[in-house]
């Protein structure tokens with residue numbers, strides 16, 4: 001690897017520990033591949049297809065969002081992720097079933113409006129002009145979220161979210177109706193509650209423990225009994241001993257723990273994927289999956305061992321204990337006139353300087 005390539009990786013932010021949500025799935029190396037098992041991504045996808053509610057357990061930075069993004073990525077045609085951010089300024093959404101379902105309806109409304117404004121409008125026109133024909137509309141691909149839904153479904157969702165609903169029963173019915181519309185099209189809507197560690201542990205909330213208790217006392221039961229919906233809920237290990245979380249477990253179908261990155265070879269695979277993506281941006285790697293990049297040209301194998309040792313000595317946290325360190329080591333290598341790749345000394349210095 002030339003110094004030019006090192007600089008390119010640096011400038012491209014190849015090891016950015018917090019990539020944008022839309023690119024997370026491309027950077028993901030399945031834990032199932034790394035651990036040669038089926039216990040993570042495949043287990044999650046299979047459980048969601050069975051309409052289960054899955055608690056995805058992992059520390060901050062372990063890879064929960066990455067696993068979710070890779071399992072529910074735009075090319076998985078039958079699973080439709082409905083990301084449900086729960087606004088911290090409205091904590092009642094976490095603890096009031098009707099407020100929660102109203103929120104779900106609003107989220108679907110935004111996804112439909114944002115993703116398919118012309119499609120929904122077009123569908124309305126088609127429906128008016130040629131009512132019997134519009135059912136034959138072919139699938140369209142939209143992002144983010146509502147990928148591959150048909151024009152007809154976009155139209156039906158658009159109509160359902162606009163239906164006025166005032167009483168609690170009406171709101172609940174509306175939520176169920178929306179989920180049923182996806183199912184009638186052979187799709188599985190998946191409620192994604194991914195940012196829970198942010199909004200359920202937010203230090204600025206007046207009493208975030210109470211919000212968390214309210215959430216676990218309310219939402220899993222609602223998902224199981226009222227909505228009968230597939231869902232994935234990111235769960236931080238610190239929740240596990242909460243009474244409310246224990247009480248919710250009866251409504252959660254299973255827990256999947258995000259595994260640790262198992263070996264130095266698996267670390268290499270993660271870094272290779274990032275390098276391939278960064279170099280592909282320059283147009284040199286013909287294949288975006290060119291994980292055939294020779295990592296040792298960029299990172300000395302002793303440096304890889306140091307990195308893996310550092311990661312295993314701490315709670316599994318790919319963000320802080322791998323990517324931040326390798327990003328800082330890359331900066332040191334770029335600033336080191338004698339270096340043509342990341343050497344062990346760069347990794348050790350990055351660790352000593354507290355990059356992770």
Ligand SMILES: Nc1ncnc2c1ncn2[C@@H]1O[C@H](COP(=O)(O)OP(=O)(O)OP(=O)(O)O)[C@@H](O)[C@H]1O
Nearest residue numbers: 017018027028029060061062063064065066318319
């Ligand atoms: N299996 C993986 N393959 C490649 N990169 C990964 C993998 N798992 C995690 N990462 C990377 O590690 C970083 C942290 O992952 P992620 O954001 O998914 O963690 P998280 O568990 O959702 O953390 P938080 O609880 O803070 O939301 C991201 O940069 C992500 O790209």
Ligand SMILES: [Mg+2]
Nearest residue numbers: 064065066194
């Ligand atoms: Mg996350």
